[in-house]
Amino acid sequence: MWPKWVKTRSDSTTISTSTSTAPSSPSLHLTPHSPSLSFPTLKDLQSLLLDNNSPSTPSPTPPPLSSPSLRVFHRVRLAASALRAFQRSLPPPSHSPDHRRVVFYFTSLRIVRSTFIDCRSARSILRSLRIAFDERDVSLDHQFLDELNSLLRHRYGKISLPQLFIGGRHIGGAEEIRRLHETGELKRLVDGAPMGPPAVCQSCGGERFVLCGRCNGSRKQYSEKGGGFRACNDCNENGLRRCPDCCSVSP
Numbered sequence: 001m002w003p004k005w006v007k008t009r010s011d012s013t014t015i016s017t018s019t020s021t022a023p024s025s026p027s028l029h030l031t032p033h034s035p036s037l038s039f040p041t042l043k044d045l046q047s048l049l050l051d052n053n054s055p056s057t058p059s060p061t062p063p064p065l066s067s068p069s070l071r072v073f074h075r076v077r078l079a080a081s082a083l084r085a086f087q088r089s090l091p092p093p094s095h096s097p098d099h100r101r102v103v104f105y106f107t108s109l110r111i112v113r114s115t116f117i118d119c120r121s122a123r124s125i126l127r128s129l130r131i132a133f134d135e136r137d138v139s140l141d142h143q144f145l146d147e148l149n150s151l152l153r154h155r156y157g158k159i160s161l162p163q164l165f166i167g168g169r170h171i172g173g174a175e176e177i178r179r180l181h182e183t184g185e186l187k188r189l190v191d192g193a194p195m196g197p198p199a200v201c202q203s204c205g206g207e208r209f210v211l212c213g214r215c216n217g218s219r220k221q222y223s224e225k226g227g228g229f230r231a232c233n234d235c236n237e238n239g240l241r242r243c244p245d246c247c248s249v250s251p
Contacts, residue, residue, distance in 0.1 A: 102133035118174035
């Protein structure tokens with residue numbers, strides 16, 4: 001007869017052997033309604049168990065920032081934030097009779113090509129709005145340049161052209177005019193301004209200046225009392241005057 005300790009060891013070995021042959025996880029058993037699992041790895045099992053239409057399915061990863069849709073959305077957000085910052089920087093509107101008066105400083109000289117292109121494009125934008133605005137060409141009247149320097153030099157230092165004012169508020173140069181026009185904000189700012197002429201002025205051809213009628217552009221007048229010629233006080237340094245037909249504002 002075997003000792004008790006031998007018999008106990010045999011029983012425990014049998015129990016441990018039967019336990020080791022049992023399946024370790026009941027999840028690997030196939031049920032009558034489960035599909036046949038022919039994939040050996042756990043990753044493949046998980047891919048079979050996941051249902052794409054179930055609400056627990058993780059959402060697809062968002063497209064990278066370099067995708068065209070996100071780039072456009074990022075630019076729109078930047079433009080909107082810049083526009084809001086620009087609106088906050090503007091002083092409160094004035095309630096004077098000239099609160100919608102539009103004054104535009106520019107140059108018609110082609111010495112600096114980039115400046116001329118900026119002035120021409122900004123002028124075309126303002127004319128497309130069909131409003132009356134005061135066009136002040138600093139190349140035809142030096143007084144306009146002095147006015148612009150007195151208004152902006154103490155705030156901005158070196159001044160570039162063109163420059164726009166609406167109701168006494170400084171709006172900005174060519175880049176600001178273009179951005180406001182693209183967003184539709186420029187049209188809102190000039191809302192209420194008087195309408196411009198329907199056609200080009202026949203007297204000045206849209207240049208807003210004509211030759212002086214007294215000196216014919218010579219800047220000299222003959223005076224019988226003075227006994228000779230004297231300087232004409234009705235025109236500027238170029239012998240020009242503001243067009244009386246399309247410019248209601250004196251220089």
